[in-house]
Amino acid sequence: STGSVSASPESYDESYLIPVSIGGTTFHLDLDTGSSDLWVFSTQQPASQRSGHTAYKQTGTKKSGYTWNISYGDGSGAKGDVYVDKVVVGGVTATSQAVEAATSVSSSFTSDTDNDGLIGAAFSSINTVSPQQQLTFFDNVKNSLSQKLFAARLRYHTAGTYDYGYIDSSKYSGSIHYVPVNTANGFWEFTASGVSGSSIADTGTTLLYIPDSNVDAYYANVDSASYDSSQGGYTFDCDESLPDWTVTIGSGSITVPGEYINFAPVSGNTCFGGIQSSDGIGFNIFGDIFLKATYTVFDQTQSSPRLGFAQG
Numbered sequence: 001s002t003g004s005v006s007a008s009p010e011s012y013d014e015s016y017l018i019p020v021s022i023g024g025t026t027f028h029l030d031l032d033t034g035s036s037d038l039w040v041f042s043t044q045q046p047a048s049q050r051s052g053h054t055a056y057k058q059t060g061t062k063k064s065g066y067t068w069n070i071s072y073g074d075g076s077g078a079k080g081d082v083y084v085d086k087v088v089v090g091g092v093t094a095t096s097q098a099v100e101a102a103t104s105v106s107s108s109f110t111s112d113t114d115n116d117g118l119i120g121a122a123f124s125s126i127n128t129v130s131p132q133q134q135l136t137f138f139d140n141v142k143n144s145l146s147q148k149l150f151a152a153r154l155r156y157h158t159a160g161t162y163d164y165g166y167i168d169s170s171k172y173s174g175s176i177h178y179v180p181v182n183t184a185n186g187f188w189e190f191t192a193s194g195v196s197g198s199s200i201a202d203t204g205t206t207l208l209y210i211p212d213s214n215v216d217a218y219y220a221n222v223d224s225a226s227y228d229s230s231q232g233g234y235t236f237d238c239d240e241s242l243p244d245w246t247v248t249i250g251s252g253s254i255t256v257p258g259e260y261i262n263f264a265p266v267s268g269n270t271c272f273g274g275i276q277s278s279d280g281i282g283f284n285i286f287g288d289i290f291l292k293a294t295y296t297v298f299d300q301t302q303s304s305p306r307l308g309f310a311q312g
């Protein structure tokens with residue numbers, strides 16, 4: 001089988017949401033290659049905590065005694081219990097998917113009323129369900145796919161797609177360049193030339209986080225840029241045109257247009273940069289600012305997983 005689903009950006013491309021059918025109800029979820037839990041808002045939460053969200057009514061079979069509890073790098077988190085239900089994404093069906101129903105979520109999830117939860121697409125080894133870890137949607141369906149892969153084509157300020165089971169050559173230029181993935185930490189982790197340390201491809205992270213030295217070198221070419229500790233990152237005049245950022249990954253290179261690196265206004269005519277420091281995180285994070293310039297293939301067709309990057 002194959003399938004394709006639209007990925008619609010929230011304002012400023014903060015995140016990209018896809019329609020997911022769970023037990024016949026459609027939820028708008030953040031497909032997140034940086035985590036491995038499929039969780040949704042549910043009627044088990046206080047009404048005030050789920051106001052404005054589509055909530056799961058536990059249509060599936062409860063996995064008694066199973067719980068989950070996840071924390072994210074931005075300090076947000078959620079927890080709850082576990083059901084098994086039918087999940088459909090872009091026409092691709094998992095008949096018995098672990099659906100993690102929230103009993104509580106942190107305030108940033110409550111306030112983002114476009115988002116009804118996350119569908120994790122990192123490796124199942126970091127799924128948080130206890131006493132037995134559960135498989136991601138991709139792990140559940142990959143054997144049924146024509147090819148064991150999915151591909152992200154996120155776009156700048158407009159809807160993109162996630163393709164399942166096939167590569168759409170109309171969505172990129174040049175060729176796809178593949179690099180090996182280290183799965184030891186459960187992420188789609190790879191090495192990028194000229195960027196020290198390990199990097200992860202994370203569709204669920206908004207910005208591009210790279211080491212201080214790379215960040216400083218980039219903004220040295222932006223006259224109005226400075227590090228603003230009150231905003232927690234580099235800011236600059238919204239009207240200043242920004243240089244492109246190019247990186248070599250394996251045998252290919254990807255260029256992020258400067259326009260994409262103006263993330264959003266923070267106050268008046270001051271804008272917040274899409275490139276920020278990864279120091280203190282433990283990984284570089286190639287989030288949406290980078291991914292929206294690419295066609296990225298999350299590939300398990302070989303004996304070991306690999307990532308493919310092409311210019312979008």
Ligand SMILES: CC[C@H](C)[C@H](NC(=O)[C@H](C)NC(=O)[C@@H](CCSC)NC[C@@H](N)Cc1ccccc1)C(=O)O
Nearest residue numbers: 030032034035036071072073074076202204205283
């Ligand atoms: C503080 C938590 C650390 C980062 C770690 N958690 C993780 O690595 C989790 C799985 N992944 C994440 O926190 C990040 C990757 C961090 S790099 C280590 N990706 C998922 C995140 N963007 C999902 C999200 C989407 C929208 C709003 C908020 C959050 C842990 O549990 O130990």
